[in-house]
Amino acid sequence: MTNDINGPSRRAVATILALGASAAQFVRPALAQPVTVKADVRIDANEHPEGPIAQAVTAATAALSKSNRYAPGTEREDLITTIAAIDGVKPDMVVPWPGSSDPLYRLVRAYSSATRGLVVAAPVFEMAAGIATDAGYKVTPVPVRPSDLAHDVKAMLAADPNAGLYYICNPNNPVGTLTPLADIEWLAAHIKSDAILLIDEAYIDYTPAQKSTALLAKYPNVVILRTFSKVYGMAGMRMGYTLARPDLIKPLMDWGSPSPYMLPVPAIAAATASLKNYGEITKRVEAIAITRDWTIARLEALGYKSTKGLCNCFMVDWRTPAKPVQQAILAKGVAIGRNWPVWPNMSRITVGTPAEMKAFIAAVEAVKP
Template sequence: MTDLSSALPLDRRRMFQLAAVLGGSMALGERALAAPGGPSASAAPSLKVAPGTIRLNGNEYWEGPVEDGTDAARSAVARSNYYDPAGERDALIETVATMERVGADHVVPWAGSGSPLARSVVGFCSPQRGLVTADPTFEVAWMVAGYVGAPVAKVPLRASDQAHDVRAMLAANPQAGLYYICNPNNPTGSLTPMEDIVWLANAMPKDAVLLLDEAYLHFSHAASGMDLVRNGSNVIILRTFSKIFGMAGMRMGLSIARPELQARLMQYDGVIQTLQLPVPALACASASLRRMEQITARREQNTQTREKTAAFLAQRGLTVLPSAANMLMVDWGKPAAPIKAGFEAKGIAIGRSWPIWPTRSRITIGSPAEMERFCNTVERVVSQA
């Protein structure tokens, strides 16, 4: 194991700014995409939509938790006058540790995966040790890097398959403090081969960290990078229950890594944040993990609906990137903003575009009926935009 560089020294003003960002004053997720200059809760766009609107804009899952998870949460509500009367936090840690074959000291629960993502940037980046990501990808890491003054290298996805170009990522900053890979990637749903991820984990500086965001892993058949954690690599894996587990509003996520790496995420009241978790969400997460056959069924239905939608769009001459998650990136061949407004006028909220791809929109995969309505609306919206 390699010793990691010391934490970034911060003045009092910057410490208070980071405490506000990391402590839950803003939801570090889809709604946390703020104006240039850093995260701002007031500047972040809302995911609120009009009643009756089909929600294809936030990468949420269209169903709630599995039945056993809902039952466990309902039971926990009645015990929520106590902080954790039945040891739900420890039970979740033990469940995850057993499933993933890691030590319990490698598993930390959080209120979603946004906070440990941001904390990884704070813990391992500085003005001297930058951040390297793909472009496009989930932008929260970029925003937090701005707060710590860390340079950000954004490397275009590989043209052939939209995978992370890991060799170009290392070349973009051979001395970075943190390399971030979202696999499957958000917003593309594209997969990066595990051999490429392993290559980067071995080739990056010995005191750097690879942050592997597996928020969408269970939508795919892809392998996890958990073997890298098991063999002691400088790798942090993020998981969330906000996607296929249907718990976005309950806020529950995980970081899985060596204890030394987890300790760096605990700066700026991290211990308090990971201890003060809602008991119903903890109970729901544990119960859901014990029903993985139902999660597998969700994956198969999502795959069928996604591929049917992609085929429909391709038949109409629209470019759709291959995806292994609950999203599609669609190229309209014209600016995406009027397309988005056109769908909203017809009661369908679709996702945003990314600066590198201004003519493409991300479409979350909803229920079969919702996607049928989306498909039936496409031609009218595109022709009118």
């Protein structure tokens, strides 16, 4: 029902469309329909409820009038050096992309296959598995650890010790929980030397102490994926980046257009301005945490248990199939997230503004699932 957080294939198709005709053979036409969500409250797509911070809007607006040039100035270099300084890596480890779906698609295509498979958690953001499945690659889902809902890294390795790509999402969309850094490092240390550990940190700004950046210097086969689509409020602007050794990124160029060199200049400017005014992002993180904890407490008071989400999403257990509940809540004007096949009674909830979450709780009270 949405065009952002719907199932794997539609996400994959959106990326494929962005990559252009060379990947057209993978498009499944029935899934390639963009759908706009019609709801007063949209807490379905893990976006931020507000647009870019004011400084980013100012920077993007200034860049817009110079957008007759592919590269009006040093915008791309400025973004790379800003990220490199923040993460303490050499600038050649940073590659900006138009969002993170684009490099995710390429990473799956380049580093997994029918024989060297992809290992993912269940549940986890389904895009990587969707891309691999569409390509006819081997996919091994491994349930999250029951005790803390973290990725079960030992089970992930045991499930396919010969995999080409291990996908970790930290914090994990949709559960909102963290996988301890020590566990992620254990996986980095134990996978085959020619396998890749991909750490998707789309939501890491909500838990900045959990960044995996230090692993890059210790393990040569780690790739970190980040995006400006979430707390930065830039999903519609398309900016993200990879942190990895340049030789790991080079093969990705075989899987689509040279998009890292053809980025929208206003989006680059907005991304750099967001990082340079990070205090505003921290304020957003704090506000979302307060609203999230309020929402989880209200749901608990109504008798519904939730996962202990630490970012801008969590899952709530309706104790009855989630799809009809999602439809009933939508009929009240509130679009909530989908459910995952492993947990059919649970819906993902994205944290919006306090007013939006009050409307959500009012809808739950009215629907009484």
